[in-house]
Amino acid sequence: MASLEIDALNKTYGSVRALRDMTFDVRAGEIFGFVGSNGAGKSTTMRIVLGVLAQDSGEVRWDSAPLGPDTRRRIGYMPEERGLYPRMKVGEQLVYLARLHGMDTAAARASMERWTETLGIEERRGDEVLKLSLGNQQRVQLAAALVHEPDILVLDEPFSGLDPVAVDVMSGVLREQAAAGRPVVFSSHQLELVERLSDRVGIVRAGSMVALGGIDELRTTEHRRWAVDGPPDSAWAAGVPEVRVLESSGTTTVVEAAGTGPDEVDQAVLRAALAAGPVREFSLVRPSLTELYRDVVAADVPAEQVETEEGAA
Amino acid sequence: MSADRSLGSGAAIRLVAGREIRTRLASKAFIWLTLAFVVIVVLGGLLFKLTGSSSDPQxxxxxxxxxxxxxxxxxxxxxxxxxxxxxxxxxxxxxxxxxxxxxxxxxxxxxxxxxxxxxxxxxxxxxxxxxxxxxxxxxxxxxxxxxxxxxxxxxxxVATAAPTVTALEPEPERDGGQIAAGVIVGILLFIALMNAGQLVAQGVVEEKTSRVVELLLATLRPWQLMAGKVLGIGIVGLVQLVLIVGAAVASSLGFGVLDSSSLDVGAIAVWALVWFVVGFAMFALVLAALAALVSRQEDIGSVTGPVIALMIVPYIVGISIAPYDPESTIVVVMSFIPFAAPFIMPIRQALGAVEGWEVAVSLGLSIALIPVLVWLAGRVYSNAVLRAGGRVKLKDALGGR
CATH class of the missing domain: 3.40.190.10 (Periplasmic binding protein-like II)
Incomplete structure (x- = not known):
């Protein structure tokens, strides 16, 4: 199956190393969420994929072949800095962009009509972009990324500035595109959204990928934790030597087992707690993407340096 | 789904140029400006005829x-x-x-x-x-x-007494019609080149300011975008000039104002168009490259100023000296210098004060410079056009840093 491979990209701007061996791949039919703080290298990576920026080293491949102009023309791109001709009519503009991507006039027109309808802006085809509300301009921008029926989608912050309804529309489009077998890469700071939409997530810090994998995979931690809503920990925790109590508030106790412990330690915890009294809730505690992100991005980086990186964005 | 998405350079440039032409031709500014010029030229011809016949006998x-x-x-x-x-x-x-x-x-x-x-x-x-x-x-x-x-x-x-004068270097006969044509050609070319050049600069900055250039360059090479823009605006400028010059030729012939002149109006008109094309190619490339250095419309003046000065100096020399003293050294020298030639050589031609080989050399020098400008402008434009924010230094853009 075809996949978009980003292989060891490096890029330096002056004295700033924007990318260090950035590597990941996005498979066909997969939604890939790209997260990281401002200036971490997400936009730089996407711009290199589009050929808008040249890498110092490394390679981008589609279907095992290096990306050339003809393949790039099959990418749907939404740049971080939104951009359209302000004084050009919506319909004309979309047809023009589709034709620049190699479509003939008839196909471009049909596709423009289809996408403006799907995105609910068919009434605005004859209006200059300038005259549209910000939300509608965003829809036109998405239409501009999709109008040439791309085989690959690269969307930089597609959700920023969208109202909740537009977020749903955008999420739906992303799912449809992936279901049609296209690889979809998008970046976002809205981590709940990334967690909900993505099949796989990549977290970048200072120009390199620091965590990469399926959502479930990433949430699986080395040390497993369980929350027990039942008898107080003093009544049972000592009976399970493999675990230690992390915290207890009210009737809920959180215990953690070192990663090396036996798999069935959860059953031992549950049995010990039940023996001490009734248990109303017992669950595996898994970190959310937000928590993971904080761990990963903050780890090993002194606070001061993080600030500098953000300032450089 | 994986349709053939090849887009040759020719097709890409045609698409970009086509958009420029459609956008410009539909703009009110273009329509009114062209109309105003045509009216001015026709009225000018009419006025020339009326004041010409007012030299009635005393x-x-x-x-x-x-x-x-x-x-x-x-x-x-x-x-x-x-x-x-x-x-x-x-x-x-x-x-x-x-x-x-x-x-x-x-x-x-x-x-x-x-x-x-x-x-x-x-x-x-x-x-x-x-x-x-x-x-x-x-x-x-x-x-x-x-x-x-x-x-x-x-x-x-007494009445028939007259001195016999022998001229060592007789000056060619120049009549009022030739001088008027020289001045008009000079003014028209200046306005046309200035206007079209500004459109190129504004167009480049518009794409940069609106950031649409990022979307365009995801499918076009920078030089294709620049070439399409220059070509499209050049065609629009040429159409405008053809209309105005056509009106000038038609009114001068129609009103018979040049009946007594030894001016070949048709040839002068064609040469004016040739010099527009050559001049536009040079100035548009330079202006496109320089405009790519800035990100805001307000900053255009700071980079295009020197180019505008490069147009104004030969223009002033062209219309203030050339028609009255076409043999002066400054006029002759400047009529060969590439960026000045388009403003001066056509005036010398209108005055009939130039040899065929001089025109050929001047035109050859200008045309020879164009490939160099294409290379330089392409380099500066490509390196600068995606850099948003402040002004890009020309040195950095040339060096590709």
């Missing part, structure tokens, strides 16, 4: 008392090169009436003992020499008569 009234003076006035006027019509009036009062109504420019009331003229306000510049000369002749013939000679014979000899 009307000189002669009283019956001085009736004999009429022939002398005409003869003297012919000698001085002034067109004069005389008419006889019964008396001084009738003549003065004609003066105050403006039907006569001067009234001759007596020829002896001295020549006596009545005018409304003052003697016109044309009639001054006529009467001055006539007064001398009358005084002379008085003296000749006193000496016993024949005044008519002497007058004849």
């Amino acid at each position: 009307q000189v009234a002669v009283t019956t008392d001085a009736a004999g003076a009429a022939d002398q006035v005409k003869a003297t006027a012919t000698g001085v090169g002034v067109d004069v019509v005389t008419r006889e009036v019964p008396d001084r009062a009738a003549g003065e009436k004609l003066l105050s109504s403006g039907d006569a420019d001067a009234l001759v009331v007596a020829t002896s003992p001295t020549l006596e003229i009545v005018v409304k306000q003052d003697l016109s510049d044309q009639l001054g020499p006529v009467f001055g000369s006539l007064a001398q002749q009358l005084a002379l013939s008085g003296a000749v008569t006193d000496l016993g000679g024949d005044p008519a014979e002497v007058a004849q000899a």
Whole structure:
């Protein structure tokens, strides 16, 4: 199956190393969420994929072949800095962009009509972009990324500035595109959204990928934790030597087992707690993407340096 | 789904140029500007014709008392090169009436003992020499008569006396039509090049300011975008100039204002268009590259200023010196310098003051420079156009850093 491979990209701007061996791949039919703080290298990576920026080293491949102009023309791109001709009519503009991507006039027109309808802006085809509300301009921008029926989608912050309804529309489009077998890469700071939409997530810090994998995979931690809503920990925790109590508030106790412990330690915890009294809730505690992100991005980086990186964005 | 998405450079440039042409032709500014120029050119031709025919003969009234003076006035006027019509009036009062109504420019009331003229306000510049000369002749013939000679014979000899002049380097004949054509060609080319050049600069910055360039360059190479833009705006500028020059040629032929001139209007018009194309290619490339250095419309002036100065200097020389002194060294030298040639060479051509080989050399120099400019402009444009924010230094853009 075809996949978009980003292989060891490096890029330096002056004295700033924007990318260090950035590597990941996005498979066909997969939604890939790209997260990281401002200036971490997400936009730089996407711009290199589009050929808008040249890498110092490394390679981008589609279907095992290096990306050339003809393949790039099959990418749907939404740049971080939104951009359209302000004084050009919506319909004309979309047809023009589709034709620049190699479509003939008839196909471009049909596709423009289809996408403006799907995105609910068919009434605005004859209006200059300038005259549209910000939300509608965003829809036109998405239409501009999709109008040439791309085989690959690269969307930089597609959700920023969208109202909740537009977020749903955008999420739906992303799912449809992936279901049609296209690889979809998008970046976002809205981590709940990334967690909900993505099949796989990549977290970048200072120009390199620091965590990469399926959502479930990433949430699986080395040390497993369980929350027990039942008898107080003093009544049972000592009976399970493999675990230690992390915290207890009210009737809920959180215990953690070192990663090396036996798999069935959860059953031992549950049995010990039940023996001490009734248990109303017992669950595996898994970190959310937000928590993971904080761990990963903050780890090993002194606070001061993080600030500098953000300032450089 | 994986349709063939190849897009050759030719097709890409055509698409970009097509958008420029459609956008510009539909803009109100373009339509009004072109219309205004066509109207100005046609009205100018009309005005030229009307004022041209106002060099009517000078009307000189002669009283019956001085009736004999009429022939002398005409003869003297012919000698001085002034067109004069005389008419006889019964008396001084009738003549003065004609003066105050403006039907006569001067009234001759007596020829002896001295020549006596009545005018409304003052003697016109044309009639001054006529009467001055006539007064001398009358005084002379008085003296000749006193000496016993024949005044008519002497007058004849005096009137036909003229020096024989031998010119070592005769200047080619230049008439008013040629000078007017030279000035008009100079002004038109300046306005057309300035206007089209500004459109290129604004277009480049517009794409940068609106960030649409990022979307475009995801599918186009920078040089394709630049070439398409320059080509599209160039075609629009050429269409505009063809309309205006066409109107100028049509009105000059239609009103017959150049009937007496040795000007070949058709050839001048075609040369003006040729020089526009050459000049536009040079200035548009330079302006596109420089405009790519800035990110805001307000900053355009700071990078295009020097280029505009490069246009204004030859333009001033072109219309203020060239039509009156086409052989002056500065005019001749500048007509060969690539960026100045488009403003000056067509004026020299309109004046008929240039050899064929000079035009060929000048044109050749300008055309030879274009590939160098394409390379330089392509490099600067490619390196600068995606850098948003502040102004990119020309040195950095050239060096590709």
